[in-house]
Amino acid sequence: MAKTMPERKGHSALGLDAELARRLLYTMLLIRRFEEKAAEAYTLGKVGGFLHLYIGQEAVAVGASSVLRADDYAISAYREHGHCLAKGADPRRVMAELFGRRDGLSKGKGGSMHLFDRSVNFLGGHAIVGSHLPLAAGAAFAIKYEGRDAVVVCYFGDGAVAQGEFHESLNIAALWKLPVIYLCENNRYAMGTSTDRALAQTEIWKFGQTYGIPSEKVDGMDVLAVRAVVGRAVARARQDKTPSLIEADTYRFRGHSMRDPAGAVYRTKEEVEHEKERDPIVMFRERVLTAGILTEADVRALEKDVNDRIDEAVAFADASPEPPDEWLFTDIYKED
């Protein structure tokens, strides 16, 4: 079946059966639908604060998560709904967190930017740009200290690359050989600042070479390519504690946040329309259909499952009560 798929570098040798295709497509659709519903809830006033949508970037989280084990870790910044869902979090509890309800992952205390799920080893959404890169190295340090073979995937945006913590973390991860994969989602804009206005070196993957670690760029709109590249990095990290830097070339179809709905000030409409032509979900769906791995009916069934599940998540979040007043003062200190 691979023969009938369009030949693209990096995954021609990758086995893709119906089960895997279904899983990848399902999770990408799940994230897309989740984000659409989250945006809708925001406009209805059910979600407050900042809401950063992952629409357009789904292939990165889904491709990377598809090669992780349950005991591996993922950590991210503030555009992290997709990473959290892809690691296996329950969409109902993620949505409830966005709604600020007691059944949210963080009991409603974290919100959209601070999703944590210990049950799937999701180490959080961290909203100070660059701050979670050292945390990822620390988790990898602990894994090595304990003699385990788990790995950490650290997602971050191109905006973090100009921060000192990016360089400090890469240096130490390389120096100490920590099992961490730094996965940069280069969506070309740190808020409204394009990479060429922020970085002296816009080929972000090249910074890894400076620190002497395996580094490569991947088409972040191609879930199979991401899966292949991250899969190799995970194997290196697992086997001999080698960290990696991967730059995923991707694009966010929406604005920086819901307060920048169109993202129109710093980029052209034409550019956005052009980039939408490489929608990761549309491309993958066409590939698996063309290759005959899934049928139209399969895809329709997946879409229905996803829509039902997200409707259920919204209903769950709506029904969940607000956290009780006394929770203001719980979870500040851990008592014995």
Next chain:
Amino acid sequence: MAVMTYREALNLALREEMRRDPSVFVMGEEVGLYEGAYKVTQGLLKEFGPKRVVDTPIAESAFTGIGIGAAVLGLRPVVEMMTFNFALLALDQIVNSAAKMFYMSGGQYSVPIVIRGPGGPAAQLAAQHSQSMEVYFYHVPGLKVVRPTTPMDAKGLLKSAIRDDNPVIFIEAETLYPVKGEVPEDPDFVIPLGQAIVRREGTDVTVIAYMGMMYRAMEAADELAKEGISVELVDPRTLRPMDVETIIGSVRKTHRAVVVEAGAGFAGMGSEIAAFVTEHAFDDLDAPVERVTGANAPMPYARNLEKLKTPSKDKIAAAIRRVCNANGS
């Protein structure tokens, strides 16, 4: 009991906790091969090896964040700031990651980390290396902040800090490292966080002080005893959580209070203590609470100016006399 220096007491606390719990490790600049810029970690590399005594590059934000990340997974890092002044480079990690992770995660991820090192006025180290740093941390919910005045407290409080499941900011002092005192050798000896101690009993006035200021207040109290003024000295030891009860209890007895702090006074520890004394014990006070604080200036280098910057014994004594001579009810 053994007599040892403050520095040796800290070293012993680290050794005992590392022997007791394999998840405890030490990390920071020059902590291993160099044996610590102030030799607090002397001999640890030899006993515990490089896996548990980790030399870092000069990258405070990264190695503090690494400590926090490791703590999130269940290790118990003791991160050394060569001096606490450098912790400003890691302030974001301490405030935004360590202090808030437990809360932001709804109680899923705690951060059992100790960040320790010397702070406060030192000897002619000038503006960037000689600051009272506790003020940057005790404002933050989620952090505990400790300032141990004696060798015994240094040992007992550091051990408690390491065993605590929360991030603890533990600020020592360069000037106290050579100070000697009695220290229990029992490896089970700990001093719980959040407990003040009455270092000297008195009846006329309560003086609240810690670290070097406590030693100066003690000298002032000796001098004032000859004048017939009986001073009670209270050392909070832990600034957050603060043992308000012990301080208020003392003020209710003496009806007067003076707070001494080395740092610049504006919005300092003295402001906070004066505020809660006023809130909780206003009717017991026979005089306004007085603050003796460091001058509102950066720390100068010149010896004479440096001396002016930090409260002296005479300044403390003068404040105590003023408060005691004030006419109350």
